Amino acid sequence: MKTGNQTTVSKFLLLGLTEDPAMQPLIFSLFLSMYLVTVLGNLLIILAISSDSNLHTPMYFFLCRLSFNDICLSSSIIPKMLVNILAQDQSITYAGCLFQVCFVLVFMAMESCLLAVMAYDRYVAICHPLRYTVIMNPRLCVLLVLVSLSISIVDGLLHTLMVLWLSFCTDLEIPHFFCELDQVIKLACSDTLIDNILIYIAACIFGGVPLSGIIFSYCNIVSSVLRMPSPGGKHKAFSTCGSQLSVVSLFYDTGLGVYISFVVTDSPRKTAVASVMYSMVPQMLNPFIYSLRNRDMKEALRKLISGTTSPL
Secondary structure, X not given: OEEOOEEOOOEEEEOOOOOOHHHHHHHHHHHHHXXXXXXXXXXXHHHHHHHOHHHOOHHHHHHHHHHHHHHHHHHOOHHHHHHHHHHOOOEEEHHHHHHHHHHHHHHHHHHHHHHHHHHHHHHHHHHOHHHHHHHOOHHHHHHHHHHHXXXXXXXXXXXXXXXXXXXXXXXXXXXXXXXXHHHHHHOEOOOOHHHHHHHHHHHHHHHHHHHHHHHXXXXXXXXXXXXXXXXHHHHHHHHHHHHHHHHHHHHHHHHXXXXXXXXXXXXXXXXXXXXXXXXXXXXXXXXXXXXXXXHHHHHHHHHHHHHHHOOO
């Protein structure tokens, strides 16, 4: 049904990273490998933390939730892309596209909130060690996760409801491998001013506020560590925070890279490639960063793997 240049939408077309048929098997293999590594790596982190009582602390409680969030984020993007390549069908239903927009926004916002919460946990542990168990009690830990999840869900639903009000033109091709909010809004025929304003406000809230909290936490941590008299204490404090700083840098640096690609290039395909770095690479590398740079995690993973491979 069409009225003027507007249409009742039943589906969108996801053009992916390339339309070259010869490249599709390579892209399928690459994304399948990335997905399996992401899911298995983060699942190992969750199992290692759950099976080792020494890791039942606030720091690893939040890490466990971050790993689960990474699995959910990857699962909301990659499986649909793989199915489309196998079926040689680029379409995604209107409802499916809205669900994907919502889930990606929720899990992205949740990732940012969890990183800020984890930075606060390290701030309390290093700057207020004597009060750590009192401040970071189980009730507060659960509350911080629930508040982060609630705020993220509200953000995702708000953007999705705003998209529902839009009218779309006859061109329903999304030059991306998933329904990314900005690309969906660009297809609208109706006024998108409010949507764009909402995107910038959400970016400031879920990018700027957590990042400011992280910077504040680690500035205080560095200041506190430098005042420690013992070199061993300094090394232990920095090694504890090193893996988290690497994850934070990876997440926000790739996010900044995507933003720069939006500004500098008019090519949607280049922007889609940059989005891979932001929406998939950090989630895939997080388990490696935590397992390679954290001695407790390496020991827990060793016990888990040796326990599962030992004969009955």
